[in-house]
Amino acid sequence: MNRLEERIAKDGIVREGNVLKVDSFLNHQIDIQLLDWIGAEFKRRFEGVEVTKILTIEASGIGIACMTARHFGVPVLFAKKTPTINVDEDKYFSEVASFTHQCINHVFVSKKYLSPDDKVLIIDDFLAHGAALNGLTDLVLQAGAQVAGIGIAIEKGFQDGGRIVREKGYQVESLAIVDAMDPKNGTITFHSQK
Amino acid sequence: MNRLEERIAKDGIVREGNVLKVDSFLNHQIDIQLLDWIGAEFKRRFEGVEVTKILTIEASGIGIACMTARHFGVPVLFAKKTPTINVDEDKYFSEVASFTHQCINHVFVSKKYLSPDDKVLIIDDFLAHGAALNGLTDLVLQAGAQVAGIGIAIEKGFQDGGRIVREKGYQVESLAIVDAMDPKNGTITFHSQK
Numbered sequence: 001m002n003r004l005e006e007r008i009a010k011d012g013i014v015r016e017g018n019v020l021k022v023d024s025f026l027n028h029q030i031d032i033q034l035l036d037w038i039g040a041e042f043k044r045r046f047e048g049v050e051v052t053k054i055l056t057i058e059a060s061g062i063g064i065a066c067m068t069a070r071h072f073g074v075p076v077l078f079a080k081k082t083p084t085i086n087v088d089e090d091k092y093f094s095e096v097a098s099f100t101h102q103c104i105n106h107v108f109v110s111k112k113y114l115s116p117d118d119k120v121l122i123i124d125d126f127l128a129h130g131a132a133l134n135g136l137t138d139l140v141l142q143a144g145a146q147v148a149g150i151g152i153a154i155e156k157g158f159q160d161g162g163r164i165v166r167e168k169g170y171q172v173e174s175l176a177i178v179d180a181m182d183p184k185n186g187t188i189t190f191h192s193q194k
Numbered sequence: 195m196n197r198l199e200e201r202i203a204k205d206g207i208v209r210e211g212n213v214l215k216v217d218s219f220l221n222h223q224i225d226i227q228l229l230d231w232i233g234a235e236f237k238r239r240f241e242g243v244e245v246t247k248i249l250t251i252e253a254s255g256i257g258i259a260c261m262t263a264r265h266f267g268v269p270v271l272f273a274k275k276t277p278t279i280n281v282d283e284d285k286y287f288s289e290v291a292s293f294t295h296q297c298i299n300h301v302f303v304s305k306k307y308l309s310p311d312d313k314v315l316i317i318d319d320f321l322a323h324g325a326a327l328n329g330l331t332d333l334v335l336q337a338g339a340q341v342a343g344i345g346i347a348i349e350k351g352f353q354d355g356g357r358i359v360r361e362k363g364y365q366v367e368s369l370a371i372v373d374a375m376d377p378k379n380g381t382i383t384f385h386s387q388k
Contacts, residue, residue, distance in 0.1 A: 029307045030270040032263040058253035063260040063270065069226040076224040076257065113223045 003037050004153060005176045005190050012188060014181040018128075018156065020188070026153065027060035027125050032067070038175060039068035042123070042151040045173040051121045051148045053077055053114070055140065057096070057107060057132050064153055065123040072121070077114065079107040079139060092142040096135040099128070107135050114143035127152040127174060130161025137170070154178065157191050197231050198347060199370045199384050206382060208375040212322075212350065214382070220347065221254035221319050226261070232369060233262035236317070236345040239367040245315045245342045247271055247308070249334065251290070251301060251326050258347055259317040266315070271308065273301040273333060286336045290329040293322070301329050308337035321346040321368060324355025331364070348372065351385050 001009065013021040025031040051072050056065035057079045065076045084106065085093050091108040098105055114120070120140045124132055133150060140147050147170055155162050155174035166172050177191035195203065207215040219225040245266050250259035251273045259270045278300065279287050285302040292299055308314070314334045318326055327344060334341050341364055349356050349368035360366050371385035 023304065024307070025269075028272065028274065028304060030260060030263070030272070032260060032268075032270060035260065036264065059256060059272070059274070062253060062256040063272075066224060066226060066229065066257040066260050067264075069224070070230065070261075074226075075219075076226060078222065078224070078253070078257075080222065080253070110217065110222060113218070 001190065002041070002175065002193065003034065004041075005193075007031070007034060008154065008176055008178075009188055009190075014183045014186050014188060016183045018159070018181065020154065020156070020178065020181060022154065026064075030063050035063055035067040036070075038064055038153060039071045041175055042068050042121075042173065043071035046121065046149050046151070046171070049121075049148050049171070050119045052117070052119045053121070054123055055079065055109070055114075055120050055136055056123045057081070057136060060126075061124045061132075064125055068121075068123055068151065074121075077109055079109050079136060081105045081107055092139045094135040094138040094142070097129075097131040099131065107139070109139050111143065114140065114145050116144035118143065118145035119148040120145050121148045122150045123152075125153045127155040127161045127165070127172075128159045130164050133161065133165055137165075137168075149173065151175075195384065196235070196369065196387065197228065198235075199387075201225070201228060202348065202370055202372075203382055203384075208377045208380050208382060210377045212353070212375065214348070214350070214372065214375060216348065220258075224257050229257055229261040230264075232258055232347060233265045235369055236262050236315075236367065237265035240315065240343050240345070240365070243315075243342050243365070244313045246311065246313045247315070248317055249273065249303070249308075249314050249330055250317045251275070251330060254320075255318045255326075258319055262315075262317055262345065268315075271303055273303050273330060275299045275301055286333045288329040288332040288336070291323075291325040293325070301333070303333050305337065308334065308339050310338035312337065312339035313342040314339050315342045316344045317346075318344075319347045321349040321355045321359070321366075322353045324358050327355065327359055331359075331362075343367065345369075
């Protein structure tokens with residue numbers, strides 16, 4: 001197991017309904033040393049890939065994106081959530097379905113921060129159904145920029161987001177892929193990693 | 195001028211209604227080298243102050259808090275926003291008035307991540323009326339923990355939040371204090387710093 005998998009096994013809490021709570025170290029309280037390792041590991045896995053910008057989505061992606069950007073030496077851009085689309089020629093908008101909150105979030109970035117020259121590494125904390133990733137890649141493509149790769153902390157391998165996004169041809173690096181979770185005894189089974 | 199003040203003078207945009215837009219480097223697109231400098235500068239200004247945890251509020255405080263936590267070697271905790279208070283014995287709640295969005299946000303942290311032993315450094319991107327700071331200090335005090343200090347990237351010195359929070363006896367370190375802004379010619383006047 002790598003460092004993230006070990007931490008999930010130790011401190012992750014499995015709940016009914018395929019819920020994995022990691023708020024003691026990843027998305028409420030944040031272990032900065034772990035995030036620094038995550039950033040370094042993304043840098044290692046995307047070695048040789050040209051990256052000019054890191055794109056994530058508020059709120060829980062921001063910490064991971066910032067600690068990753070330090071290893072790449074590039075700026076972070078985070079997509080903002082908004083309940084409504086106001087007509088605004090200066091922004092790219094996309095939609096992100098939230099399974100947790102059972103609603104559609106609109107997300108946007110300012111057009112001036114994504115250009116056709118950008119090679120964008122998309123970073124997020126979770127990949128499950130792929131709704132957030134779908135919105136983020138859409139923003140990159142609207143700008144005429146290129147998706148350099150996708151870096152995910154925790155992928156729920158038993159849901160279909162990872163398969164769908166890999167079938168589109170993107171390099172997806174998930175540092176921990178959960179193949180199965182058992183809320184009764186709390187066990188978490190990880191996909192074997194390189 | 196320090197590095198943050200120079201950047202604000204160069205790239206900050208002044209709008210009518212006391213709006214200072216810094217979304218090209220601080221709270222939409224993020225310059226990671228600048229955030230790393232901000233973190234190091236907070237560490238210098240709070241030298242000798244015991245800090246066990248950094249507390250901020252989603253979303254735009256998270257990047258600064260994470261890059262600051264790296265210099266302190268402590269975890270980050272970010273308060274989450276919620277439109278409603280659900281009765282929940284596991285969380286501390288407080289209220290934050292949003293002048294931008296003209297509403298009250300409820301914010302919360304899980305009780306298990308703030309203990310009476312904690313010495314909490316509160317970090318945020320902006321200090322204007324002090325509404326967010328008021329909510330964050332309230333969360334710390336509900337936990338019986340201690341506010342070790344308050345670190346702010348940009349303080350609007352012509353609004354009253356800074357005075358109010360300093361009168362409570364907290365050490366407040368604002369890396370850039372804007373004394374005046376002129377939307378007509380875009381000039382920004384900074385308070386003289388040590």
